[in-house]
Amino acid sequence: MSTLQLVQGNEACALGALAAGCRFFAGYPISPSSEIAEALARALPRRGGVFIQMEDEMASLGAVLGAAMGGARAMTATSGPGFTLMQEHLGYASLAEIPCVVVDVMRGGPSTGLPTSPSQGDVMQARWGSHGDRATVVVAPASVQEVHDLTGTAFALAERLRTPVVVLFDEVIGHMREGVTLAAPPAGSAGRPVPGEPPGPSFRSAYRPNAEGVAMVPDFGRGYRFHVTGLMHDERGYPTSDPATVAALLERLERKTDAALDALPPERYRLEDATVVLIAYGITARMARAAVDVLRERGIPAGLLRPRLLWPVPVAALEEAIAPAELVVAAEMNRGQWSLEVERVAGRQVPLAPYLKAGGSIISVEELVEHVLAATREGVLA
């Protein structure tokens, strides 16, 4: 069952969430993400779900986490400034292992910045915005279709791994309309892990992990009595400051997110014989793909690696794409964020010529082609 429709990116996000079983949304108005809230305000009540506009973004994510503890698949959507306010609760969700989806439709920053212009400036905020060593899962769709589909993937990963998953796209994709095939969510998006033991007065294992390293936390009000806290905790969920227990907990929380790497491998485009490797994600990847074709026409063996999962970093796929490269061009709409990860993986052996553009306009195919040609001419390809 699928239908082709002309849909706006933000609407596609809402539709993808609904298809993935989202039944709770709490949010606060902010450009350029507000259409997601507006669409869900219409759709959720008709489907037995709940929409609520909260007093601010901290409250929005707080309500989402409360609903998620009650068993709901829950989501919020925001943009840069609101995403900043959500960071404390993102950390809470990571540590307390509460599944949720947070959509950040990126706009220019810092501060109020460019409220209606695109940016890819929240990539590092999505990774490091909350204090402490927090493992993160961040997906980056590059089309309206993919906004729909990856929002579903985000829910599947959030539930399976009991962790917040961030869907990161930008103002242009959010407001763009494209033909979208609204398919049922892929099979295999099973729900959250449940405890192996029945409830009872001696239930003391709410935070015991399963084989995948995911705590099997029951929902509230299902017969289990247990404690949830943002303090470091043991497998009972009770606070602890025992260094060994805490270290093991942090290690497990980081390790479990590796499963996302298999679930969402990067797209490889014309990479088979490529020695000029472009690396781009989100809206920028669309232009990078076109640039690859132009460069190929001009005899340059170019290819594109497009990560759909920004965090955790798909290191193996990056290494594979970079290994034969004589020039690596990471392009993104900021002053250099994910390109630093490319640099980290590439090391000093491979010539790098990142193309970075911040200012509120997208990267065009022409300027990217020109940048690659210039980098080639200037002998970066030594």
Place this chain on the structure above:
Amino acid sequence: MSARTAEPTSEKEASPVSGNIVVAGVGGQGVIMASNVIAQVLLDAGFDVKKSEVHGMSQRGGTVVSHVRFGHDVHSVTVEPGTADWVVAFEWEEGLRALPYLADEGVAFVSTERRLPPASMSDHRGGALAYPAADASPRGVVAIDTAAVAGDAAATRAAVAQTVLLGAVAARLPFPAEAWHTAIRSWVPPKTVEENITAFERGRAHKPASPTRLRQAPVVARPPALVSIEAAWCKGCNICVAVCPERCLELDRFDVAVFAHPERCTGCQLCSWLCPDLAIDVSYQAQEEHVHAAAGPR
């Protein structure tokens, strides 16, 4: 004797070039103040001194540990386990807890005072407490009945008794008594200076028996928990004692509420309602049991 000395001359004259001191106790005992005094003496003697503390969320009744390191040039601020030349513990259990810091040749001065921190009772409902095996303890534990040594110096303020331990340490360090007096004057509340110095001098003059093994130290038996009072939960705030209209309750010498006069109890429940520690239950059916339990040999 145990600090690393410049030359192995006689004990009295040896001037330590560096050393580590761990001061431990529970909140409210003056651990921080005492470590400030020690640090002051060392600073005045020209040492580089680093002092760091573990307290904060422990609140009153919780563990407080202070590390003092001194030498010509001290970098690390905390004392590693097994490297403390002296452990000064204001409380018996905290002394046990701090023993892993002690170096082989180190000496621990441990007060026999008992103030059981709530955390140490978590898994021991009913007042039964487990202790480390006696033979697992290192050498060099000097148990001092600080209240007895301090005598009338601690008559008004019980906490002053712990200053005896400072005196005991001072006797092993090559700094003049005046230096200690000066430091004490600058750190303790003005109106307690004289009694603190008296306690300090009594501690300095005190000749403890040769280093005592833990099994020789007094092991304090907790009173059996009475039926109506969960002794392990009681923090000794005295509210039940103060609110009981019939004066049935008392604090024992460990600051734990006991149902001392069951024959007076009218079952009004005020003690139970106002106990912040949820430690008191008044059960009418069990009244007979209360009387028997409380009237038994104690």
Place this chain on the structure above:
Amino acid sequence: MIEAAPTEKRLLRLDMMPHMLCPGCGHGIVFDAMLRVLARRYETLDGVAFVAGIGCSSRVVGYVDSATMHTTHGRPLTFATGLKLARPDLKVIVVTGDGDGLSIGGNHLIHAARRNIDLTCVLFNNEIYGMTGGQLAPTTVPGAFTSTSPEGNHEEPFDAARLVEAAGATFVARAQSFRTRLFEEVFAEALDHPGFSFVEVLTDCTEYFGRTNHLGTGADLLFAQGREEPAVDADLATRPTLRPVPEKRTRPTLATGVLHRSRRSTLEEAMGLVGGAR
């Protein structure tokens, strides 16, 4: 022994006790009174959820054998809002403090009251930040000494009950830790009330507020409540400070009991989540 006793203690996580509150802390008294009310209504707390923020008061939920959530500083009402809307079948009780609920979380408090969501919120007001070491709170009386008002507090406190009433709460009550029976009464009524019910309970921080302001022991503070005495020692005005305490004032004698009660649609009713509309 205690396990067998037919008391509110059956609702405790015994393996977490004793609790971490200071000797004489009023919070423990209020907590016990809450448990007594709940023990009269519930055999076990399976249909109940507790949501708390950060601070001494919020820590008490960790000792309740129920679904308990110790959230972030100031935000328990936001978590509770989401939980209640997703699970209207649960009785959701929010435990917060004066710093948590009125300072960092003040915005959430007034909005929860405005929405009239069916939550019961108990705010432990001890006029100070205890967990962090006795700093100034938005409820500290003028003139009182705290670790961040060494010259005496220059600010006016919130009246939490009146604030929440003005914001739209449909049940507002105030109680004291000393009069536990009154607290039990108003807490029970709050639990029964459909809509946002708010109970402010005045308790005492013995270690920071009491000691810093020369108010004596936990028992002294309780008796002062009983006599409705000022909450700040009169001698404080003569204490040497960097400069004189401006206009020495004390915690006013505040009205207790049920202060406001009205009935309008709860948020869940308005949204059609309860009442058979769906």
